[in-house]
Amino acid sequence: MSxxxxxxxxxxxxxxxxxxxxxxxxxxxxWFASHGIAARDIRTHEDLLELPILSxxxxxxxxxxxxxxxxxxxAPLEEIFTIHETSGTTGVPKAFFLTWDDWSRYAEKxxxxxxxxxxxxxxxxxxxxxxxxxxxGNTMTVAAHxxxxxxxxxxxxxxxxxxxxSYRPTAIVGSVFKLLRLADRLEAxxxxxxxxxxxxxxxxxxxFAEEARTYLAERYDCPVYxxxxxxEGTMCGECQVQDGLHVPEDLVHLDxxxxxxxxxxxxxxPGRIVLSHLLPVGERSxxxxxxxxxxxxxxxxSRDTCACGRTHLRIRPPGRETDGVAIGEARLERIEIERGVxxxxxxxxxxxxxxxxxxxxxxxxxxxxxxxxxRRAPACDREGIGERIxxxxxxxxxxxxxxxxxxxxxxxxxxTNPGGLELHAVKGRPKRLVDRR
Numbered sequence: 001m002s003x004x005x006x007x008x009x010x011x012x013x014x015x016x017x018x019x020x021x022x023x024x025x026x027x028x029x030x031w032f033a034s035h036g037i038a039a040r041d042i043r044t045h046e047d048l049l050e051l052p053i054l055s056x057x058x059x060x061x062x063x064x065x066x067x068x069x070x071x072x073x074x075a076p077l078e079e080i081f082t083i084h085e086t087s088g089t090t091g092v093p094k095a096f097f098l099t100w101d102d103w104s105r106y107a108e109k110x111x112x113x114x115x116x117x118x119x120x121x122x123x124x125x126x127x128x129x130x131x132x133x134x135x136x137g138n139t140m141t142v143a144a145h146x147x148x149x150x151x152x153x154x155x156x157x158x159x160x161x162x163x164x165x166s167y168r169p170t171a172i173v174g175s176v177f178k179l180l181r182l183a184d185r186l187e188a189x190x191x192x193x194x195x196x197x198x199x200x201x202x203x204x205x206x207x208f209a210e211e212a213r214t215y216l217a218e219r220y221d222c223p224v225y226x227x228x229x230x231x232e233g234t235m236c237g238e239c240q241v242q243d244g245l246h247v248p249e250d251l252v253h254l255d256x257x258x259x260x261x262x263x264x265x266x267x268x269x270p271g272r273i274v275l276s277h278l279l280p281v282g283e284r285s286x287x288x289x290x291x292x293x294x295x296x297x298x299x300x301x302s303r304d305t306c307a308c309g310r311t312h313l314r315i316r317p318p319g320r321e322t323d324g325v326a327i328g329e330a331r332l333e334r335i336e337i338e339r340g341v342x343x344x345x346x347x348x349x350x351x352x353x354x355x356x357x358x359x360x361x362x363x364x365x366x367x368x369x370x371x372x373x374x375r376r377a378p379a380c381d382r383e384g385i386g387e388r389i390x391x392x393x394x395x396x397x398x399x400x401x402x403x404x405x406x407x408x409x410x411x412x413x414x415x416t417n418p419g420g421l422e423l424h425a426v427k428g429r430p431k432r433l434v435d436r437r
Contacts, residue, residue, distance in 0.1 A: 001250070001311060003303070009250055011044050013278035018042040020074070020279055021288040027062050027071035028288070048253065051291045053261050053274060056086075059094045075099050075286045085133045086231050096231050097286030098135075103142060105283075106135065106233060109248045110143035113237030116246065116308060117200060117225045119171060121148040128157040128174030129204065135231050136204070140173060157182050161189055164196050171200040173227075175429070176208045176216060180352045183219050184418075194221035202227055206429070207319040209335045211342035215352070226317050230296075232289060233277060236315065244301030244314025251278050254315070256300065261293060267300040273318060295321050325358050325435045327366050327409050330399035332358075334433040337370060339396070340389030349380050355423045355430070360437035365408030377417045386413040 001009070021028040022039035032039060035052060042048055062071030074097075081100045085093035098106070119125065125144055131137040137155060144151045152169055157178035163169070164186065172179065179201055183193045198220055203213070204227040217224045227237040228245055233252060236245040247254050256271030257264060265271035273294040279285055298318040305311050324333040334356075340346070341354045353373040361367055370389065374380035390411050394401040403409035423430035 003311060006249055006311060007045075010253060010278060013250070013280060014045065014048050014253065014276070015043050016281045017277060017279045017288060018048070018290065020285065021290060024284075025072055025074040025288060026069065028074075028290070030071075045253070048276060048291065049255065049264075053257070053291045053293050054289065055293045056094055056295065060092050063095050065092075070095060070097070072287050072289075073097055074288050075284055079284065080286050082138075084135050084231055093133075094231070096135075099284050099286045101279075101283040102233075102285050102287075103139075105251050105280075106139045106235065107142035107146060109233075109235035109251060110139050110227075110229070110237075111146040112248060113227055113235065113246070114140075114143060114147055114149070114202075116237065116239035116310065117202065117223075118240055119147060119149060119200065123147075123171055124150040124152060124167060124169040126152040126154050126159070126163065126169045126172040126174075128154055128159075128172060128178050131155050136229060139229070139235070161185060161191065164191070164198075168197045170198065171202060172198060173202045173204060175206060176203055176212050177352065179203070179216055180219070183216075184351065193219055196220070198222055200225065204229055207317050207323065207335060209338035209342055211339050212352070215342050215344070215347050228296075228318050230294065232275065232292060232294060234273070234275060234294065236318075239306060239308040239310060241307045243306065244316060245318075246306070246310055246312045246314055249312045252276070253278055254313075256298065257293075265299075267303065270297055270299045270316075272297055272321070297321060322431075323433065325433060327358070327400065328403050330397060330403050330409070332368070332393075332397065332400060332433070336393055336397060337389070337433065340392035341372065343388055343392065346385050346388055349374055349376070349385065351375055351418055353418070353421055353423070354432060355421050356433045358433070358435045358437060365403065365410075366437065368409070368411045369414060370411060371414045371416065371421050373418050373421060374415050375418065377415055377420075380415055382413065382415055385415075386411075389413070 018039045022032055079099050080097045081103055082098050084096045127137050127140050129136040141151050152167060157174045186193050199222050201220060201224045203224060213224045225238045229235040236247050238245050253276040255274045257274050273296045275292050275294055276290045277288050296318040298315045301314040301316055303313045324331050337356050351373050356368055356370045359367050394404055
């Protein structure tokens with residue numbers, strides 16, 4: 001769809017979605033009234049941006065146990081197909097209600113992503129993401145049905161290796177670390193990951209360093225695609241060109257704000273993702289979000305037509321605000337550590353697993369302890385690995401380099417055999433950069 005037609009469709013859906021929210025959600029009905037907003041006056045992209053910004057805390061404040069009712073519910077419970085919750089890693093889980101129309105839109109977004117990555121009829125896809133209160137695995141399954149793909153709903157990447165040898169999947173969806181552990185298991189059984197029959201790896205669930213992607217692609221000898229999805233309904237993904245993640249602009253409206261959520265940031269500059277659902281005229285939704293702060297950050301790569309022919313805007317792989325820590329005037333992101341860990345020289349000895357803890361040293365500043373797993377710990381080149389990771393950290397982060405030079409920040413390394421890090425005792429997805437000050 002051309003840019004002009006896409007913008008016109010988006011504004012038509014903005015008008016319908018805002019009216020739908022006012023008519024069917026107790027929260028929006030009272031919210032509009034308290035802010036002196038008439039839904040009929042919200043007609044364009046610019047009007048939508050005038051609405052106040054919502055947060056996850058707003059949702060929690062209008063659901064049990066804080067409130068007796070689910071204020072964001074925007075369809076009768078009899079019309080709700082499924083009820084879901086977020087992981088709750090940043091507080092009480094947020095509840096989400098999906099009608100079948102919602103599911104159709106969620107699946108449409110993922111189906112587009114799979115198709116843009118070359119997946120389709122004849123592919124056999126192992127899904128290593130959760131089936132349950134999280135929407136990920138189920139959404140991918142419904143999306144695969146649209147493309148006439150075969151789904152192997154493993155749910156985890158700890159499945160028996162006969163799944164690979166017997167069913168010969170052509171693609172796997174999972175996190176970087178799940179796929180790395182799977183490669184180790186395959187090699188331990190004498191199976192070369194590069195000859196496993198896998199033609200594509202699709203990574204979702206968390207941001208990752210390009211160095212990790214490169215290493216994973218070499219390990220399996222196939223392309224690795226990035227996807228970004230959430231219970232809130234974002235669902236963006238790379239195409240085969242791999243020049244940013246396509247945003248399904250006809251189904252979700254995305255804006256980027258500065259960290260204080262006071263103003264927009266220009267294209268190319270990093271900002272916080274603020275999204276709004278876009279409902280096709282006549283469709284229904286169990287829960288509408290307007291101007292919702294996702295707490296994720298990204299930057300717009302381009303609004304021009306992609307080399308693949310798609311016209312939807314493209315964004316950089318999003319990251320979470322909680323994936324970074326402040327150290328004086330500097331900020332350290334988890335991915336900055338990951339870049340050093342996955343450097344080719346280090347990965348000849350490391351298995352990719354790492355964890356980092358930041359501690360305070362009083363007036364002396366802060367110390368970062370990075371734990372690493374060596375394939376053969378006693379023989380590991382500890383000094384060389386540490387120097388390379390520290391060099392990567394300081395080379396790409398001038399404020400951090402200044403803090404290090406001034407003695408306000410230092411890094412120490414610890415090494416262990418595979419399986420020896422603290423994170424292996426954590427249920428669910430571990431947080432790899434933890435501020436313990």
